[in-house]
Amino acid sequence: MDDERIGPTKNVRETERLHSHFVTREQQEDAATLGMWVFLATEVLFFGAIFMGYTYVRWSYPGVVEEASRHLEIVLGSINTGVLLTSSFIMAAGVLLAEQGRHRAAALALAVTALMGVVFLVIKGTEYSMVIGEGYLPGFTAQLEPVSRPGGGYYGALSEGGGPVPGHEELFFWLYFVMTGLHALHVAIGVILLAGLAWLLRKPQGISLNTVRNTGLYWHFVDLVWVFLFPLLYLAGHRL
Amino acid sequence: MHPSSPTLRTFAKVWGALMVLLLLTILASQFDLGRLSLAVALAIAVTKAALIVMFFMHVRYGSREVLVFAGAAYLWLAILLVGVLYDYASRNWLPGR
Numbered sequence: 001m002d003d004e005r006i007g008p009t010k011n012v013r014e015t016e017r018l019h020s021h022f023v024t025r026e027q028q029e030d031a032a033t034l035g036m037w038v039f040l041a042t043e044v045l046f047f048g049a050i051f052m053g054y055t056y057v058r059w060s061y062p063g064v065v066e067e068a069s070r071h072l073e074i075v076l077g078s079i080n081t082g083v084l085l086t087s088s089f090i091m092a093a094g095v096l097l098a099e100q101g102r103h104r105a106a107a108l109a110l111a112v113t114a115l116m117g118v119v120f121l122v123i124k125g126t127e128y129s130m131v132i133g134e135g136y137l138p139g140f141t142a143q144l145e146p147v148s149r150p151g152g153g154y155y156g157a158l159s160e161g162g163g164p165v166p167g168h169e170e171l172f173f174w175l176y177f178v179m180t181g182l183h184a185l186h187v188a189i190g191v192i193l194l195a196g197l198a199w200l201l202r203k204p205q206g207i208s209l210n211t212v213r214n215t216g217l218y219w220h221f222v223d224l225v226w227v228f229l230f231p232l233l234y235l236a237g238h239r240l
Numbered sequence: 241m242h243p244s245s246p247t248l249r250t251f252a253k254v255w256g257a258l259m260v261l262l263l264l265t266i267l268a269s270q271f272d273l274g275r276l277s278l279a280v281a282l283a284i285a286v287t288k289a290a291l292i293v294m295f296f297m298h299v300r301y302g303s304r305e306v307l308v309f310a311g312a313a314y315l316w317l318a319i320l321l322v323g324v325l326y327d328y329a330s331r332n333w334l335p336g337r
Binding site: 030033034037038040041044045048049051052055056058059060074078081082085086088089091092093096213216217220221223224227228230231232235236238239 | 247248252254258298309317
């Protein structure tokens with residue numbers, strides 16, 4: 001580790017404080033990474049319960065999910081996916097720059113990542129107001145007008161007696177608001193963390209490298225959740 | 241340091257792949273593939289997730305413990321999904337209901 005010193009500026013790794021209960025910095029680094037992964041595992045299960053709810057609804061009322069999905073803003077959803085995936089790339093670059101000791105460049109990357117998080121939230125908010133404006137807020141749901149379904153019918157979902165199953169589209173919009181709302185909350189927390197870290201990274205010894213790494217892991221996890229939310233919510237029903 | 245370290249070049253390639261997969265999943269979702277459409281959407285999502293986990297989240301460059309911990313989370317999620325679907329999938333199997 002010690003022969004990594006390049007030039008007059010110490011890099012962030014070298015200025016990392018070694019806590020007394022660790023023998024080496026590498027050990028401290030591994031422990032921090034592993035600890036973050038334990039937290040992310042609990043997050044997977046936290047979101048997992050809601051994904052279970054989605055699975056149940058889609059299993060029980062596939063036609064309802066497909067039909068209701070067509071009423072979401074697919075263009076805004078797609079743009080948001082692009083924004084989040086790109087922000088994840090910039091975040092990964094930021095961690096790389098921090099590891100190389102280029103703290104100013106890293107600070108810039110983190111600030112841009114936070115900014116893209118804000119863009120995501122603004123687009124999400126716009127989408128919410130559109131969906132609510134169309135009357136799909138659970139609890140206040142207007143009945144859905146069937147869209148482009150050959151053969152007509154009510155969302156293509158049939159009850160056991162062969163009749164329609166009315167009202168179940170509300171289940172989809174519950175899932176939509178809870179899943180994306182919880183995800184948006186995670187994005188908002190990430191934006192705050194990233195903005196704070198970008199501010200501290202202005203100075204070479206402003207922040208521990210492990211903190212930057214773990215915030216990176218958190219941001220990628222938020223991206224990961226969206227990677228599944230997007231196709232399940234927005235792309236469930238074909239439109240051609 | 242672990243033997244192979246990530247580079248900006250690699251990350252840029254991963255980002256490119258993610259964008260291609262995004263376009264692919266949008267395109268695929270617009271056609272009526274029947275039951276296959278969910279399978280296609282999930283296959284693409286899992287591929288994207290794997291790219292993010294392995295490269296952006298450094299699992300490829302990290303220790304084995306991290307791989308096990310990351311894998312355990314999804315294993316438990318799978319137990320949850322499979323366990324609950326056992327119930328719902330088999331509810332109408334018995335006659336006389």
